[in-house]
Amino acid sequence: MTTSPIGERTRPPDGPVLSEAEVRAVRRGVPDPGIALPRAAAPTIALFVGSLAVWVVATWLALGGHAPFWVTVPLHAAVTFTMFTVLHDAIHHATGRANWVNEVFGRLSVLFVACYASFGMFRFIHIEHHRNTNEDIDTDPDAWTTHGPDWQLPLRWLSIDGRYAVFYLRRLRTRPRAERLETMATVGLTALVFGGAIATGHGWELALIYLIPQRIGVAVLAWWFDWMPHHGLTTTSRENRFAATRVRVGMEWLLTPVMLYQNYHLVHHLHPAIPFYRYVKAWQRNEAAYLDRDVPITTAFGRELTTSEYRAWRRLTDSFHAEDAAGGTADFQPLTVAEVRPLTPDSVSITFEIPETLRTRFRFTPGQHLTLRSTVDGTEVRRTYSLCTSATSDLVRIAVKRIEGGALSTHLTQRLAPGDVLEVLPPSGRFTLEPDARTARHHVGIAAGSGITPIISMLSTALTVSEDSRFTLLYGNRTAESTMFRDELEMLARHFEGRLRIVHFRSGEAGAEPGTGFERVVPGRIDAAGLAGLLGDDLAPADVDGWFVCGPQALVEDTRAVLGRHGVAPEAVHVELFHVAPAAEDHAAGVESTVIATVGGRTSAVDSDGRESVLEAVLRAGLDAPYACMGGACGTCRAKLVRGGAEMEVDYALSPDEVAAGYVLTCQSRPTTERVELDYDA
Template identity: 50%
Template structure:
């Protein structure tokens, strides 16, 4: 668990406001324009095949359908169509056939995220081919805007999954085969009218409206100044917004990539004052540049400024100490062949008890074979989401993990303790920090919660995650991480380190250690504000030691172990009288020489909270109010908690004749 925590004072910028939009279960506007595009393309194809309309009319109609399909593809690549990942993939794959059948949907999504991450960076932004082109080359580059995409994909082919590359190659072969067949069959002109020409016309308009208009003549990159890497084009919204499918507010999209296209304007209006405080790039419909002052004057004639709403902040559990409640299971979703995500349906009257901070965990009590099993599992959801879920990987011989993976299902009820632990650190909406996390295997679960919550609350902070697994197949939460990388393209970097995949890039192949982290990080590690380490004990403690030896202050390193180390034999501690306060009641019991405070409580039928018994989880935390104790080991309490008198009762041996501990403190 956390060793220590501290905050460094840093220059900060106003936090990116909450756009007030969440990814819907289904984006019905997308369903609507998708259906419209299919019908329009089908009608124009029928008209072309039957010579019902002139070729120019069918080309225009098909081009319009393909243009609309790009918005479907675009939202799918940001997982904005639905909160169900597979829905986005289905829409994206279908739309990709219309927009550009030379690459797969997954390849397009990767390329588009590279654009978001590297906007206006000439060497790395695939859309710079269009946005930075001289004016006299634009007529040639606009219809060829997707050609640099193939080059980027080739340069990164070893980084991409085999299935994705295979799908792209298959699509390329299919496309070329179809064109060759049409040529030999005498149907090339028909194919050109039905698709080839409309597709290039649509590409021309997309390059013009989606790339050139928002980005040309802007020098700041996304990393340098996200408010000036792209622009809004204000005025004549009555025609521009439907015509450009809201891309006249392209700046909002780059600030909040995951919100649906039809909510860009609403997000801007909701937080306009906050955006203007950051001097965003804006042009009028006729191309005149506006600064914030000029825009306010322009806006004065058109409407009122929207109010700035505060950033959401997570609430901790209202429980005074860890207490157990029966909680129904809402769903059990497979993550890998040997792991699942378990989501709980917390009753309304217990929601305040099960509030949590990012990085905390739940203790699960389960009876099997007449014996009670207690296991700790980290919460994997964002602390602001209102959802409570854990990730469980099956362990050889693991009683509960085997039950969870093979038997547990929706509707079952589990005994859960309220959230405990202090792996995460306080977040500040106005902070601008650099975070690095190293996770191995199921160690991703608390890191995932910390990552999600940090990205939502600290909207100017950046996060780099190194995630170690044997193979892609064994990688827990792979889909969720892909989605987060798409959503926070300019602030989140993700490195998958794999030890048992021969085709994985050499720089990312093997076991994770500090030397590999330093090579990939590419920055001074002493400038990192917080390090989060979670995984097997040897990995975590070695990384912690190596970071300290490299000059990283210990208070910036937070660690969590899968389990504590074995306790050493203890013989030289005296007997003691221990007074225990729990749930408002006080008990005084005799403690035998060598026993811990927790052992004395359990022997006297006092249901004190505990889980790991190894000093790693923090569930048994209590405050010393009288006397003194010594702890064998501590992987859970921060320095501030130790100074305040808190101890881990599973590791605490009295050193005075009387000791009093308060679990309610």
């Protein structure tokens, strides 16, 4: 018996499983999975015992007439599938270190998968598949399941063992004598048993207990083990083992146990000696190395993902609460402008180059914004702009609409060029949508003008992450030409056909238009009457999981009122205002106070006469407190009131829960006690 340099037995006495050259080829360039083969793979053995118990119970139910066939046939079919996993591990010497463990469990399990085939025959055919993955149909025995027209595929899955027989017979003379004898004896004994059962009038029992369930189980095996991980891939294992098989991600709470880890079939092809229940651990330990090689990845429903999309997808589905994406008081970062693209005559999109060292800090949840700081005509100006691309991409992009008299918006829309550098805070904001890949949801976005910027990020992310979710967008503009992201929205509507519905409101166009087939165009503004007219059977509030509104204050107030009359709970309506005018100068004065603030771990105190805002006092103390709009809309200047009192003039950004927890918008707050302590880091 031959032992590889790392201690794995690779050649049983009755013939080679993998030659030493093949073992070296398998190991070449493949990361060490860091998983040792156990003396006995207890889960694999337990799977055999459990499958045997199910088979015994199902057979008793069937023969005794204790359960109908539609109960027993699926049970027997499931045994075919689970027993193949035992057989599969035994073929790859993954059931245990001792060779006899694999030989015994391989021969026992093959009886429940295809009793007319010998263990040696199965082992040879399957290793040929590994050696020649994605080769032509005469070289890779499993290529039978992925070739041919679509209508043939189910028939091919049902007949895969017949194709195996043809493949084996063509090579019978080259097989070891012991394997040939065992195979012929197995075929002969099977024919004798089957013939005897039929001759004695037990043909129906044979079909009910074995033939029909086994055929179903074989078809599922061909579908899940062969077609799912290999269809559409043309790269062979000889060319690139990392590109010859795929992983299937998403819904892993269901697919991993049901498919017995074969959704991570790529791991098996790269590390065939690992037991099935260790595939996920191997993937997790070597994920970065696999992704660096651009391995094929699909979602649970078959959508292909690039490795960049996967990294973002995994980050999103694992957590939308990464420390650097949650906002806070991170420092401004100098970012280079990669692209400035006109959207309308008065708006542009701006894409930033994100250095590798800052990628984690600039991850974002859809709906969040960036705060930009720039010096325009000798004056420092800060403004917030929503991220307007899917959070599943690596693109960091904002959109800016020129505001009459707006210093920064005019600079960004008219003078900014690629290569320029802007100071940018990492993403922040609480007007967010957190998609759940495991749950189908229906969201509605209501936007006017540049209010589309956070909404387009929400809808593209939600529909990408959850393939069962839907999104309805109600979008108001003056004309088609003034509609930001018009072409991109049309493209998204086509891409997510049936799941993304867009209703354009055009106040500067007199008549309704048919739209593109994916969109509807109606005249007029998005006002209370227009919103109320859409609600009903066509857009039933009871079927909506969340409402996201971004626009001027009138739109927000109209939407809240209309939805309230239709029974929508206030907490289901999420709002963000844009272009809020600076607060009036004649604020009611507060009291003289000592303001103590903590920003970025640094604490300072300053005396205030009560007429200035808390934010102004903090900035005067030399602390670099975060702020942007200065109008109470963006929420950037949010801080927690630790001690004392402060009264807000206006509040468009905080939720009732945040206010109850003691948070205030410092740009709108004035002290009401002689001592005020605030924590911007809370």
